[in-house]
Amino acid sequence: MQRERPALVSVFVFLCSVNIIAITQRPCSRDLYVQVESLKEKVSNISKKLSLNCSLYTPTMEDYEICPRTTMQCFASEIIVLTHEWELEPKWKKLNRLLSRLASRINQTASKCRRCEVMKEENATTFLENLLWTVKKSNSDYC
Numbered sequence: 001m002q003r004e005r006p007a008l009v010s011v012f013v014f015l016c017s018v019n020i021i022a023i024t025q026r027p028c029s030r031d032l033y034v035q036v037e038s039l040k041e042k043v044s045n046i047s048k049k050l051s052l053n054c055s056l057y058t059p060t061m062e063d064y065e066i067c068p069r070t071t072m073q074c075f076a077s078e079i080i081v082l083t084h085e086w087e088l089e090p091k092w093k094k095l096n097r098l099l100s101r102l103a104s105r106i107n108q109t110a111s112k113c114r115r116c117e118v119m120k121e122e123n124a125t126t127f128l129e130n131l132l133w134t135v136k137k138s139n140s141d142y143c
Contacts, residue, residue, distance in 0.1 A: 029139070059071040067108060080096050086124070
């Protein structure tokens with residue numbers, strides 16, 4: 001009985017590790033939604049004061065349904081453009097890393113995904129609204 005106990009403990013620790021890794025690798029981020037919502041408010045406030053015009057390639061809900069990873073990668077790339085064009089604080093650049101990390105966790109089997117550069121260009125508000133919807137949908141799918 002004494003010899004079996006360490007083996008059982010090892011198996012238990014291994015199974016717990018696998019579960020923790022599986023949980024941490026899910027393509028899910030509740031914090032991301034809050035951050036995008038905050039950025040949308042900031043952009044809205046800035047656009048009321050200044051007439052900044054910025055067009056961003058904007059994936060649609062249909063793009064996410066067909067190609068979720070490619071959609072998230074596009075949003076991540078365009079967040080860099082938005083933060084650069086609007087000269088936003090460096091803290092908003094963290095969104096790019098979060099979106100990229102989220103995209104890398106999504107399994108995608110579709111091969112006929114549209115490149116970001118062929119998606120319709122929209123203003124920053126519409127871009128962020130689509131991003132919010134996409135993050136919300138991703139969270140409902142994976143969280």
